[in-house]
Amino acid sequence: MAIAEDLTLDFAAKQWLTQLPLGGGNHRADFPVSIIRKNAHSFAAGTALTFEGDDVATVLCVLKGWLSLSKSLSDGQTQIIDFALSGDIVSPVSADGHTSVLQVEAATDAVVAILTEAEWARLKREWPAIATVSAQLSAAAQARISERMLRLGRGSAPNRIAYSLLELCVRLRSIGQSTNQTFHLPLTQEQLGEFSGLSSVHVCRTLRRMVRNEVIVMEDHMDIHINDLDALAEIAGIDFERLATEITPTAA
């Protein structure tokens, strides 16, 4: 974990931090960007982000890449609770404020600003726009977690996979990393299984069937194109554009 120097890159992408109405000419407006920049760290894919002691009360702003938030059963079986993508905010704190309930890991190479609860509270207080976006992000996270719980509890394998693909497509689109239902998932089938509650073998079978039916096209280790959006949405049991408004922070 090293201080990130290359923050220019992803800031160009469509992200909340760059979109904040922070008040143009006002030089203080640089403050949020600068405090986040100052606390930015790089993580290589696969690295665990650990929090101990007082560090727990911490807020993570993902500036680049994907984080996976997961939990494991005692026998090692893992469930990915959520992915935090570029622009997302994570506070992996439990009700007692002392333990992290979730294991946080960089799913890809990632850049993350790590703020204390206090710093974050101050940002929210002094820049209401940040508080607003933060609330929207958390409502969006809530909504997509509900959708996924529904499918973990009740959905078939095709339903789960279809939903997972559509959710990630929608989210990537909202941060400018997908157009025309084409996107790259930086995941193994094993990880997609941990996300959707299926064995990697069954993820493979299900994806293959979708390719055979020409619902999706797959190339180069997880470059996905949704060929028949209506069919996939039907399998997932959602309305694509409605899902987008529910699980994605909408421009205020």
Added chain:
Amino acid sequence: MAIAEDLTLDFAAKQWLTQLPLGGGNHRADFPVSIIRKNAHSFAAGTALTFEGDDVATVLCVLKGWLSLSKSLSDGQTQIIDFALSGDIVSPVSADGHTSVLQVEAATDAVVAILTEAEWARLKREWPAIATVSAQLSAAAQARISERMLRLGRGSAPNRIAYSLLELCVRLRSIGQSTNQTFHLPLTQEQLGEFSGLSSVHVCRTLRRMVRNEVIVMEDHMDIHINDLDALAEIAGIDFERLATEITPTAA
């Protein structure tokens, strides 16, 4: 839905609203209680709480009874995402602020204060203690939803049922409705199935097996006593007291 007149009852229970350090002699300190009282409504068990149009941006404070928050697949299969118990706060709003992502229903007879987002924001602003409790409650909800997602995705039926019982036991204990691991669940086996992602038939089989093994005792339609806490915690894959600190707001 009628204005509730009988608010004295559950207020006696150990609840956040009564525990707030609102500043003793200060007469303004009555304000939170009075605004909540003014907006309290009664719902009979089974009633759906609906929100339309501008009502969506709404906060629910459960004063008495249980709410169930659920989602359904197009074929009618339902997943209960969470129960909101007495003292819990629910904001069933999606990221666009216009649709309710969750179906809210009174699982028992219930009394709920229904506040607008604006009223709630004002309460939080003027009584920081409310903001604190609110944050704790939402961290607790986050934590228990993660635990449940893990089990929906990866757990066996016994694991899911054991966890569900323990979670509800812990939560009921924290609001003074369970002592000695004895409590009443106001749920049918069907609902317990919707909560744990199992068919009602399999809920029955699993509970029966636990009774046979003397892990739990069941009487009178869902009066449950956990007879062998260690065994149940083992099946659920948790540490009981640790779970309590994670999924329950801790006294500040």
Added chain:
DNA sequence: CGACCTTTTGAAACGATTCAATACTGGTGG
């Protein structure tokens, strides 16, 4: 008492997992 809902239990069917063998891919070092 009958109507209705919930619980219980058995048997059959189904879907997902596990096991196992093979192929594919990208990276490393001879």
Added chain:
DNA sequence: CCACCAGTATTGAATCGTTTCAAAAGGTCG
């Protein structure tokens, strides 16, 4: 440049756990 390796993907076959179907028993309420 090729051989090799580890990790990943693919496919088939057997197994397992859960669901579904069905039938009966228990409870509650008009």
